[in-house]
Amino acid sequence: xxxxxxxxxxxxxxxxxxxxxxxxxxxxxxxxxxxxxxxxxxxxxxxxxxxxxxxxxxxxxxxxxxxxxxxxxxxxxxxxxxxxxxxxxxxxxxxxxxxxxxxxxxxxxxxxxxxxxxxxxxxxxxxxxxxxxxxxxxxxxxxxxxxxxxxxxxxxxxxxxxxxxxxxxxxxxxxxxxxxxxxxxxxxxxxxxxxxxxxxxxxxxxxxxxxxxxxxxxxxxxxxxxxxxxxxxxxxxxxxxxxxxxxxxxxxxxxxxxxxxxxxxxxxxxxxxxxxxxxxxxxxxxxxxxxxxxxxxxxxxxxxxxxxxxxxxxxxxxxxxxxxxxxxxxxxxxxxxxxxxxxxxxxxxxxxxxxxxxxxxxxxxxxxxxxxxxxxxxxxxxxxxxxxxxxxxxxxxxxxxxxxxxxxxxxxxxxxxxxxxxxxxxxxxxxxxxxxxxxxxxxxxxxxxxxxxxxxxxxxxxxxxxxxxxxxxxxxxxxxxxxxxxxxxxxxxxxxxxxxxxx
Numbered sequence: 453x454x455x456x457x458x459x460x461x462x463x464x465x466x467x468x469x470x471x472x473x474x475x476x477x478x479x480x481x482x483x484x485x486x487x488x489x490x491x492x493x494x495x496x497x498x499x500x501x502x503x504x505x506x507x508x509x510x511x512x513x514x515x516x517x518x519x520x521x522x523x524x525x526x527x528x529x530x531x532x533x534x535x536x537x538x539x540x541x542x543x544x545x546x547x548x549x550x551x552x553x554x555x556x557x558x559x560x561x562x563x564x565x566x567x568x569x570x571x572x573x574x575x576x577x578x579x580x581x582x583x584x585x586x587x588x589x590x591x592x593x594x595x596x597x598x599x600x601x602x603x604x605x606x607x608x609x610x611x612x613x614x615x616x617x618x619x620x621x622x623x624x625x626x627x628x629x630x631x632x633x634x635x636x637x638x639x640x641x642x643x644x645x646x647x648x649x650x651x652x653x654x655x656x657x658x659x660x661x662x663x664x665x666x667x668x669x670x671x672x673x674x675x676x677x678x679x680x681x682x683x684x685x686x687x688x689x690x691x692x693x694x695x696x697x698x699x700x701x702x703x704x705x706x707x708x709x710x711x712x713x714x715x716x717x718x719x720x721x722x723x724x725x726x727x728x729x730x731x732x733x734x735x736x737x738x739x740x741x742x743x744x745x746x747x748x749x750x751x752x753x754x755x756x757x758x759x760x761x762x763x764x765x766x767x768x769x770x771x772x773x774x775x776x777x778x779x780x781x782x783x784x785x786x787x788x789x790x791x792x793x794x795x796x797x798x799x800x801x802x803x804x805x806x807x808x809x810x811x812x813x814x815x816x817x818x819x820x821x822x823x824x825x826x827x828x829x830x831x832x833x834x835x836x837x838x839x840x841x842x843x844x845x846x847x848x849x850x851x852x853x854x855x856x857x858x859x860x861x862x863x864x865x866x867x868x869x870x871x872x873x874x875x876x877x878x879x880x881x882x883x884x885x886x887x888x889x890x891x892x893x894x895x896x897x898x899x900x901x902x903x904x905x906x907x908x909x910x911x912x913x914x915x916x917x918x919x920x921x922x923x924x925x926x927x928x929x930x931x932x933x934x935x936x937x938x939x940x941x942x943x944x945x946x947x948x949x950x951x952x953x954x955x
Contacts, residue, residue: 454572454710459540459668459691461710463572466518466759468505470908471713472543474527474534475502475518483509484517484600485590492519494766499526501849502534504759508589514757517589521667522771523607524802529951533776538667540691542666547799547858548566554675554690554782563688565697568609571709572755579701579751584630588713588947592733593764598741599626601730602633605761605771606663607673609705610646610719613653618706619646620673620683622776625661625664625747626727633661634727634746637719640676640843640886640900642679647719647745658703659747664712664759669695675779676841701751717750733765734805734890735773769802776844783841784809791835792829799857800845808847809836810857813910829878829906837904839885846889851909854919862955876908926954 458465463553469475482505483490491503505517525533525543532550533543539553578584590600604623611618621643625635637644650657662669668691672683684706686692696705700716707714727744731737763771777800785798799808811832818828832850836842851857851866871877883904887897896902913920922928926935943949 455666455693455696457540457691458537460662460666460693460695462666462712462759462761463710463755464522465537465667468537469496469502469534470504471500472527472533474530474543475504476500476597477504478508479506481507481509484589485594486592488517488519488589488591488762489681489764492762493766495520496523496713496764496770497767499524499531501525501527503547504681505589510555511524511542511589512587515589516757517591518759518761519764520761520770520945522770522774524774527843529894532774535778538671540668547781548797549783551777551782551797551799555786556780557690558677558782558786560689562682562685563692563694564682565684565688565706565783566694568696568707568709571698572713573707573709573711574698574753575756577701577751577753583749583752585627585633585715585749585752586630588758588760590627591762593762594737594766596739597730598726598728599628601626601762602760603635603661603663604765605670606661606713607665607670608643609660609662610643610657611653611705612646616681617680618684619643620662620669620731622670622674622728626730628725628746629828631717631749632725633715633749634725635747636727636742636743637745638886640840640884645679650719651721651723654721654749656721658705659717660700660703660705660707661715661717661747662707662711662713663715664755664761666695666708666710669708671775671779674776676783676839676844678840679693698819701753710755713752713754713760715747715749715752719746719748720748731764731766732888733768733770733776734807734892735890736890738890745775768805773800773802773806776800777806780806780809780841780844783789783839784811784836784845787835787839787841788832789829793831794821794823794831796853797857801857801860801863803860806845806895808849809845810851810863812853812855812857813851813914815910815914815919818910818915824910824915825876825910826878828910829908833878833880833883833904833906837880837885843884844886844903846856846885846903848906849909850906852914852919854923856955859955867907870909870911871907876910878906879905880904
């Protein structure tokens with residue numbers, strides 16, 4: 453019996469999007485070379501339904517693609533609906549509820565996956581000379597990309613040589629040949645850590661890649677959990693049911709039984725090839741490639757009529773910001789809470805391309821703590837920049853808890869009116885960070901340190917637990933009876949129902 457539901461079955465996820473009008477089945481022939489990506493980029497930028505390309509040209513009949521699987525939605529006012537569906541939550545779930553759900557699962561007992569004999573991912577099994585990655589509709593995503601990318605919304609499965617740690621981790625993979633991929637495995641990534649363990653023994657790394665994974669599994673694979681933590685057990689805790697997995701064809705690795713596509717083989721211990729350039733999640737494309745490890749595909753299994761999900765990285769928000777940013781938010785908030793700091797919420801603003809995380813400070817608790825601005829900034833920097841999640845995000849913005857930090861308009865307003873440029877910025881040049889941030893200097897990229905800051909948008913009196921100014925807005929500037937009358941008569945005035953709440 454196949455596991456069902458949007459969180460644990462990608463096929464159900466797609467069908468539910470179609471049923472609710474948040475996906476469109478495109479039967480017209482669409483080329484995977486730029487055209488599908490152009491449609492997907494326009495979907496992100498217009499918040500249109502996710503495109504299901506049912507007739508991609510140049511691939512086998514029945515093979516399909518889904519763009520923008522976690523793009524923001526304009527359907528029914530449920531902005532985060534596609535994201536919520538990854539976790540089996542209602543379409544109207546708000547960001548705070550998403551984050552709290554993820555944190556609760558971090559503190560729940562992990563549910564180890566359930567091994568089953570077979571599953572839909574084994575409906576088609578190809579090995580040896582039958583392996584040909586070009587059977588899939590591998591897209592060219594940007595005009596200046598250095599190649600076509602098969603892996604933009606999937607995850608790698610690797611296990612340590614001693615078998616104690618299995619990592620599910622997200623990292624891109626570019627088509628290199630009929631049976632090879634090439635992609636990054638940075639030393640600070642879990643994929644790179646485990647690959648280094650096998651390399652130290654002079655051995656190839658047994659490896660698999662899952663495309664069209666259970667949505668909750670994909671999200672967990674993109675979560676900056678600590679090294680040594682098995683993402684598969686976290687997924688079980690998150691959805692309340694063990695993930696059903698099957699053994700791969702060649703190695704002692706396990707993958708979700710109902711995945712759309714599974715690739716299997718090894719990562720070469722010493723072979724590299726040029727990878728990129730690629731339009732990046734920061735919103736830029738740089739005209740350079742880098743030598744990266746080569747992934748050899750020795751088996752591929754897939755469902756009948758498989759669906760390949762694609763993310764077309766670039767200007768936010770897209771999946772690098774919605775999925776990754778939400779998972780970063782949850783881990784960051786949990787770390788800050790556990791440290792005892794007076795933090796109320798943390799949110800990695802999608803619009804900031806994973807370059808900042810906003811931290812809402814409980815000013816009442818802040819006042820009782822007696823902390824000053826520099827002390828608070830240093831404490832937050834110590835917690836975040838010393839963690840894996842802080843390695844990913846270079847900037848932290850501190851704001852008071854009267855700001856809804858999931859509303860980018862309020863964050864911009866707070867930064868413009870409350871940040872003092874002469875006293876409110878703190879730099880941490882020795883803090884480690886991901887070398888992909890566009891503004892880093894060549895030296896910072898080389899050393900993997902620098903480009904980190906904490907920016908305070910806290911007013912002086914907020915360290916005493918008060919905010920002098922009263923926000924001039926619909927919610928704060930009118931008595932209850934006036935607001936109630938306006939809301940009750942809104943459509944009678946001639947307006948359509950509002951698409952966002954009043955502030």
